[in-house]
Amino acid sequence: MAKDTEKLIRQLSLISYLMAERRPVTATEIRRDVEGYSDMTEDAFARRFYADRAELDALGIHLSVDKPADGFSEQENYSLAPEAFHLPPIAFTDAERAALQTALTLLDGEFAYAEPLRLALQQITWGRPSPLGSDSRQTIGLGITASAGGGEVSARLAKIDTAIYRRKRIEFEYHTMERDTTESRKVDPYHLLFEGGQFYLVGYSHERKDVRVFRLSRIRGKVAYATKAEHDFQRPEDFDPRGYANRIPWQLGEPVGVAEVEIPEDLVWYVQRQFGEYGEFEGNVFKTPYRSDRLLISWALEYGLRILGPPALVDETRTRVDRIIEAHRGEPEPVVAAPAAPAPPPAESNGRGRSEAAIRPERFARLVTLATVLIAAGRKRDTLLVSDVCDQIQVSPQELREDIAVLNVVNFGGGAYVIYAEVTPTGEIEVDVEPYSDTFDRPARLLPIEGNALVAAIDHLKVVHADLQSARQKVVDALGFDPVEEGLHIVSPRVDEGIMHTVERAMHDNRLLQLEYWTPSSDRYSERSVEPYALINSREGWYVAAWDLKNESLRHFRLDRIKSAQVEERTFEPREGLNPAADIGGWPRTGRIGGSRSARVKINAEQARWARERRDVLTELEGGEIVVEITFKGLDFLVREVLKEAGDAVVLEPADAREAVLVAAEGLIARAT
Structure with a gap:
């Protein structure tokens, strides 16, 4: 039997025995009666029992320890109160269940905590249908999902999540972008934090002797515990995770100056709403205030804003715009591909060997959930398929057969098992319930990772819904x-809550919505009367999918570009056959709009490593x-993307895109003189 399976049986048997x-x-009684301990030597039992208690504690299951006055450890008394294991009943209203049903369906399979989320929903909706799998009307679409970027990053996420809860120091190899080196941390x-489609770890770096932010996708190899201690640190009481969310890039680090940026009168509302807290x-x-002149200039060029001071920043801006103009005049310089590099060797793990690996929290929760399902069916004499x-x-x-085999062995010694279940050749599960099965006859407390999953899923949707x-x-x-x-803070794209609430109310009541909308490409405002159908998030932010009555077509309006919104008295009947979220897997997630063109853009060596993380690389030079x-449908979008690179990007083709960037850059110079 695998060691992790042995440990699962031990820990579940210990819970059952104590309750x-x-x-x-x-x-002494635990060693004698609980499955998995009786064959151990006294020293082995002491180690395993201590480790099991620590792991259960990390899972949110806290054993009470009564230490005698004389301090002899073998005379310590252990207990587990039912309220320390069972989840208190949560009395959701029908409206709350409907809200969960509509919202959480979106994240099924599209969430880094997908398995803990499903198990959490099983627990909190005990005895009633799970919110997942609903056929309710889809009024929210997710283009940016909280997926972790593959199994490797998901594994790091689970390990770090547990380390945060247990206050365990970790170590890993990290690729630092500024120095382009990989070093131990x-x-x-x-x-x-989850922000902009990426997970980040905020923690105290012993090498830097300060709090730092680490992007999980830049961790190389495995994450390992640094010590064997039960706890390694206590988080400072004044630590506020919200201080690390929604930070503007140009202010990361100690400021070097205060920039003065001229904002056109018709854009003051936008800058005030989106960036007002940063100045x-x-x-x-x-x-x-700013730390990075390049990132501040990048922001100003993206919106066509004029930097007034300080003088050094004005000069740096002019130099970068001149570089853009020079690079886009005439024909592009020929490029020479670099020789193909040999494939890098597989990354070595920095994990340390252990006699037993920690049990994955998801499997522990899955077994507890399965036990409740089987016990409920057995007591009702229902047939399970x-x-x-x-x-x-x-x-x-x-996996189900393996899990049932584990549960069949969970016992208190002397033949007092929790259940006995058997899978028949016809695909049914026959369950015999034992007298002590009431250990698992109610849903267990949410494990910390399940709680993180559930609350983070709600937060990820960023929906202002009572x-x-x-x-x-x-x-x-x-x-x-x-x-x-x-544990985890989901940072969603910035949205004005008043605008979001107005759009949601119009959708809910099937009322027309009057919008004052800013279109950056033409720098103009327009009045729109629309039928709102769905909220959709994308790589750029939140959109409302709505039927534009003037253009007689389905359009997507970015919420941050809606200057004002008003719910009309007029109602509308939803258009038959219209699926506003039909293309949710397309442009919201990939950025590629139907009918898009492609541009080949050269990025200089200094910025190449950042571009690799967010762009498709065609050629190494x-x-x-x-x-x-860079894919684009309108030239205005491409121009903004190139200007954002602040002189570090050059369009090679198509020719009309090169010309559009040149005209835009020359316009910036003209406005500055």
């Missing part, structure tokens, strides 16, 4: 903590430069 006894028991993990206005001049249970728990038939927010609060109350404070692909 069935309903009294404090000694370590030893970190006290404080918090996780202050004096008339139509926006003053903002393998296919139905596989769908409910989201496992394969082979029922969803009240459901969130009930989950937080049942958990006893808010993951935003203790001599000297470290690269050629990337």
Whole structure:
């Protein structure tokens, strides 16, 4: 039997034993009666029992320890109160369940915490249908999902999540973009952030002797615990994870100056709403502290803004715009591809060998959930089908058989088993319930990773919905903590809550929506009367998918470009056959709009490593430069993307795109003189 399976049986048997006894028991009794301990030597039992207690504690299952006055460890008494294991009932209203049903369906399979999310939903909706799998009208579409970027990053996420809860120091190899080097890091993990489609770790770096932010996709190899201690650190009481969310790039680090940026009168509202917290206005001049001149210039060029000071920043801006103009005049310089580099060797793990690996929290929760399903069916003498249970728990038939085999061995010694279940040749599950099965007859407490999953899923949607927010609060109350404070903070694209609420209200009531909308490509405002159908997030931000009555077509309006919105008295009947989220897997996720063109853009060597993380690289060039692909439908979008690179990007083709960038850059110079 695999060691992780042995450990699962031990830990589940220990829980069952302590709750069935309903009294404090000694370590001697546990060693004698609980499955998995009786064959161990005294020293081995002491190590395993200590490790099991630590892991259960990390899973949110806290054993009570009564230490005698004389301090002899073998005389310590251990107990587990039912309220320390079972989840307090959560009384969701029908409206709250409907909100969960509509919202969380979107994240099924599209979330880094997909398995813990499903298990959490099984627990909190105990005895009632799960919110997942609903056929309710889809009014929210997710282009940017909280997927972790593959199994490797998901594994790091689970390890870091557990380390945060257990206050365990971790170590890993990290690729630092500024120096383009990979170095060892030893970190006290404080918090996780999800922002802009990426997961970040906020923690105390022992090498830098300060709090740093690490992007999980830049970690190389495995994440390992740095010590064997039960706890390594305590997070500072004044640590506020929200201080690391929604940080503007040009302000990361100690400021070197205060930039003065002229904002056109018709754009003051936009800059005030989207960037106001990063500076202050004096008339139509926006003053903002900055650390990186390039990133501040990048922002100004993207919106065609004029930098007034300080003089060194004005000069740097002029130099970069001149570079853009020079690079786009005439024919592009020929590019020379670099010789093909040999494939890098596979990354070596920096993990340390252990006699036993920690149990994945998801599997522990899955077994507890499966036990409740089987016990409920056994007591009702219901027939369970393998296919139905596989769908409910989201496992394969082979995994289900393995999990049932584990549960069949969970016992208190002396033949007092929790259940006995058997899969028949016809695909049914026959369950015999034992007297002590009441250990698992109610849903277990949400594990920390399940709580993070559930609350983070709600937060990821960024929907100002009273029922969803009240459901969130009930989950937080049942958990006893808010993951935003203790685990994971989802940072959604910035949206004006008043605009979001107005759009949602119009959708809910099937009322027409009057918009004052800013179109950056033509720098103009227009009045739109629309039928709102769905909210969709994308790589750029949130959109409302709406039927434009003037153009008689389905359009997508970015919420941050809506200057004002008003719900009309007129109602509308939803158009038959219209699916506003039909293309959610397309442009919102990839950025490639139907009918798009492609541009070949050269990025200089200094910025190439950042471009590799967000662009498709077509060619590696001599000297470290690269050629990337940027897809665009309108030239105005491409122009903004190139100007954002602040002189570090050159369009090679098509020719009309080169000309458009040149005209835009010359216009910037003209406005500055």
